[in-house]
Amino acid sequence: MNAEYPAASPGTTVTPDEERPDLSNSNVREDLAMAGRCALVHLPTGRTCLLPIRHQGPCEFHRPQEAQDVVANGT
Numbered sequence: 001m002n003a004e005y006p007a008a009s010p011g012t013t014v015t016p017d018e019e020r021p022d023l024s025n026s027n028v029r030e031d032l033a034m035a036g037r038c039a040l041v042h043l044p045t046g047r048t049c050l051l052p053i054r055h056q057g058p059c060e061f062h063r064p065q066e067a068q069d070v071v072a073n074g075t
């Protein structure tokens with residue numbers, strides 16, 4: 001995956017995408033990620049992890065309706 005990656009000089013401006021490489025992953029709901037959640041989507045079930053971002057341990061997947069509540073409440 002790192003092959004051909006441009007050798008940027010130290011101190012180069014880091015884009016948000018580089019800070020959160022998981023955001024570029026289609027398995028993450030960006031709306032939930034912006035709400036500070038792990039937001040990883042379990043594709044086979046369509047459930048989403050609602051634990052805090054960078055949480056310890058395995059993901060806990062919840063129904064899309066619960067995820068929507070989190071997005072609506074912004075917490």
Ligand SMILES: [Zn+2]
Pocket residue numbers: 038039040049050051055058059060
């Ligand atoms: Zn998670």
